[in-house]
Amino acid sequence: MSERQAQELLQAADKRLNGWSFFGGGNKQEEAAELYEKAGNTFKLAQRWSEAGEAFIKAAGLFNKIPDTQYEASKSYENAAKCYKKNNPEEAVRALESAIMIDKDGAHFRNAAKHHQEIAEIYESEIVDLQGAMKNWEEAAHLYMADDSQAMVNKCLLKVAHFAAQLEQYDIAIDKLETVATASMDNQLTKWSLKEYFLKAGLCHLCTGDLVHTRQALDKYCTMDITFENTREYQFLQAILDCVDNGEIEIFTQKVYEFDQMTKLDHWKTTILLRIKKTINEEPSLL
Template sequence: MTAPVAQNLHCDTAPDEARARALLTAARSAVAWGNMLEASRLFHRAGNFFKMDQKWHDAGAAFQTAAELKMPFEADTIPAPPYTTEVRKITSSGLLKTASDCFVKAQDFRVAVSCLQTAADLLAEDGDFTTAAGHCKALAQMLAPRDVDGAIRFYEKAARLHEAAADVHGRSAGDKAWLTVGEQLARKGDYTAAIDLFEGLADRILQEPKARDYASSGGVYVPDFSTAEPKCLTRAVLCYLCRDGPSAAQEAVVRWDAKLPSSGFMFDQERNVLRQVMGGAENRFTAGHIAKILQAPENAGSATASGPPWCDNDTQTRRLDKWTTMMLERALQMLRDAENKAQR
């Protein structure tokens, strides 16, 4: 005996929400009859109609239920990545990702995080480490305004998943994720942990054969090597500046300058960044030097800027990114407070 199905589900005059409700009725009937895959399909279709009607919470709930019903049938049937267009199916992890997106639009972040975390775990179990890492980074970004520690955990997980991909691009993406972990640690004031992470990353980059080859080749471009990774040095120095003051930051600059190849190396841009913060020829961090950089015309509105610490644009001006701006503002306030205290 077969399960009953809803009638007249394709009536063009019916509102999208009405179609979705009819599909939900059919889906629940299919569950009652034990036809879980058919129920999953109907919940999926209902979710699509709720999306069309912008009923975001209802859509998220329908997609989430569709995923939960489908999950037990996928344990040994999902093909190993990479998926081809012909083989790729809408999996429970894909349904959970869609559910999470809908819950975000409904402002239900708790359930959105739960759905996306489950999707990431399923993908990692199936060996799709890169997509799982992308979900973890999305989770971290979702949590960052509310739960910095939670965001850090997901950035760390994303880094480990990228590294598990065991290829050049995975390592590069993993380094970027670790860099973001350090930025988040510094954002919440844990400068010691941030320094350890940034300097450890810099040491590892310097020890890689690719880095040594780059230095010895006089600056010839090496494919697949991320230009974002060297930001770790500037970030470490700024953490020293905010934690211990100008003297410790200047000592860190000298120490790292001695470690780096003399020329033709990707860290040269970082040297230039630090020289500007240190006032060029004066070679020291002061409130005046930092204030001058923050007030430069090209850095007006820098809180919305993105990219490396100093990004060349078409006019050859340089702009601060949000993290560097935040750290320099903290350092400036610290130095001004020290000056005011000394004058009392």
């Protein structure tokens, strides 16, 4: 029933769009766009996701041509993306990119940033393109900065660092982690996270193989936050840095085990630590 009703709405929209109008083209375009929207929502009820997406795309295209309906155009592209996410992630990305263009032109930076986040999540979980995910998290950070939303900027930059390290782009990861740490220093709500940011940045430094620069970085982190030197994270970084410097694989493994007993290591840190271990042990092995 819903699918038949949706098809009838599509036909009505096509007829309205192609028919003669006493009021001129703009009015009939808006009426046709609203009918396409109704068709899209009706296709959603029938769980016909591709057809729903196509109907919303048609609505968005018309709204985008009509003065003062850019918000409706962006919303229709967003609705199309939600439908396409069910079975066509590439089309979902294209719909969201169209929404971003409209939102940026209208200076709706927060909306555009949210759409970049959605694209990043699609790249991460559906398409599995970590470079694409990282790029969109960074774009979202820029737009949140324009919107003066520092907390969201920090969230996005941490995601950039996460993926950059996975892609072995350690300099980018370090830069983003240090940027977030600097922005968090004077904020009582986020200052407690400094040791986590410094730990991750320190691990990335170790992955570069530049031990001199790693020691300099740890000294800098202690200057940025005078409490860092007394933390478990700092002591752990110093211990494994010494192990790498001296080629002490067994002690490295023991230090990682001891730290994990006190502060559970997540998958990201475990992966990075395995990479560090391989710099002192040519044969891959479990921590």
